[in-house]
Amino acid sequence: xxxxxxxxxxxxxxxxxxxxxxxxxxxxxxxxxxxxxxxxxxxxxxxxxxxxxxxxxxxxxxxxxxxxxxxxxxxxxxxxxxxxxxxxxxxxxxxxxxxxxxxxxxxxxxxxxxxxxxxxxxxxxxxxxxxxxxxxxxxxxxxxxxxxxxxxxxxxxxxxxxxxxxxxxxxxxxxxxxxxxxxxxxxxxxxxxxxxxxxxxxxxxxxxxxxxxxxxxxxxxxxxxxxxxxxxxxxxxxxxxxxxxxxxxxxxxxxxxxxxxxxxxxxxxxxxxxxxxxxxxxxxxxxxxxxxxxxxxxxxxxxxxxxxxxxxxxxxxxxxxxxxxxxxxxxxxxxxxxxxxxxxxxxxxxxxxxxxxxxxxxxxxxxxxxxxxxxxxxxxxxxxxxxxxx
Ligand code: PMP
Numbered sequence: 587x588x589x590x591x592x593x594x595x596x597x598x599x600x601x602x603x604x605x606x607x608x609x610x611x612x613x614x615x616x617x618x619x620x621x622x623x624x625x626x627x628x629x630x631x632x633x634x635x636x637x638x639x640x641x642x643x644x645x646x647x648x649x650x651x652x653x654x655x656x657x658x659x660x661x662x663x664x665x666x667x668x669x670x671x672x673x674x675x676x677x678x679x680x681x682x683x684x685x686x687x688x689x690x691x692x693x694x695x696x697x698x699x700x701x702x703x704x705x706x707x708x709x710x711x712x713x714x715x716x717x718x719x720x721x722x723x724x725x726x727x728x729x730x731x732x733x734x735x736x737x738x739x740x741x742x743x744x745x746x747x748x749x750x751x752x753x754x755x756x757x758x759x760x761x762x763x764x765x766x767x768x769x770x771x772x773x774x775x776x777x778x779x780x781x782x783x784x785x786x787x788x789x790x791x792x793x794x795x796x797x798x799x800x801x802x803x804x805x806x807x808x809x810x811x812x813x814x815x816x817x818x819x820x821x822x823x824x825x826x827x828x829x830x831x832x833x834x835x836x837x838x839x840x841x842x843x844x845x846x847x848x849x850x851x852x853x854x855x856x857x858x859x860x861x862x863x864x865x866x867x868x869x870x871x872x873x874x875x876x877x878x879x880x881x882x883x884x885x886x887x888x889x890x891x892x893x894x895x896x897x898x899x900x901x902x903x904x905x906x907x908x909x910x911x912x913x914x915x916x917x918x919x920x921x922x923x924x925x926x927x928x929x930x931x932x933x934x935x936x937x938x939x940x941x942x943x944x945x946x947x948x949x950x951x952x953x954x955x956x957x958x959x960x961x962x963x964x965x966x967x968x969x970x971x972x973x974x975x976x
Pocket of ligand 1: 689690691692693695716718758762787789790819820821828829
């Protein structure tokens, strides 16, 4: 049996040791973490729906009606009317024939690749795709090749190399650690020309981007038909939990038959489905949340630029500040925490070596005064030579 302690020790020495914090209370900007009040800039609850009264009420009503646990997989007897209604609502929201619920986005990504691909096929992915897409490629046994970040020319080069091979091209819509948006129209054109499947993981775009919150495709004016496979998560912009894949009839039926992460797992609680239906309603009826969020993004970027900080090329609520060195990023994150500001340092291997950063995320639940407090904290720390920034 391997001794695990030296490996943990090594992680510590490399400033890669991950630690959890204890949250008491709901997901909202002002939180109690490890027993003390902090202002958090790290949640993916971009619209503030995780603690929206209508969403909470729908969750409670769902539990009253359906009980708590689903009790079984969708294909046994865990698929309630609430799940079914949510699938129909998500299909309509994303302009697709059908949608299929998964318990998490991680599982949805694994399920798609495993159901569609086999040994001898290939997966082409953006180099900065989320870990779950990379793991999806691995589990499918298809050959994984990665193209340069957001670079259609590099994808074209790979597609040309082996045109006969069954191919799935997948990309994040919004890149989770950089906040930039994939060039979807150019990627979709290349896939259509090459006869490849094209899949977008819109975990960070859904509910947030586009005039109606339909996500990155809407933001870029891309017709739904040009992206045959759309994956969206419910635990971020929609404030609940779980995920879905949306697409054509045959795709969804294939996933129901063959995606092991769909077939062999318990359905999400029905109350999550009723809560998500309420969240979708808020997305539709309160567009001012997206407008407020865009305003906060502009405020933060203007303030950070004034401080001379290194922003990344993002106009989404993910606004990383590039630090470079992992230890310096950690020190900055700890310095902010000492001032009551929670902003995580993201370090290798989650991001490439030398690109450690603070991952600031903004939410419609933040106020302009919250953003000012963050900028004040950064100002105080960035004059310190130990910070490595400014
Ligand atoms: N895709 C992306 C781009 C993500 O950022 C995440 C979550 N961080 C996932 C998929 C996984 O989604 P879930 O949390 O629902 O498993």
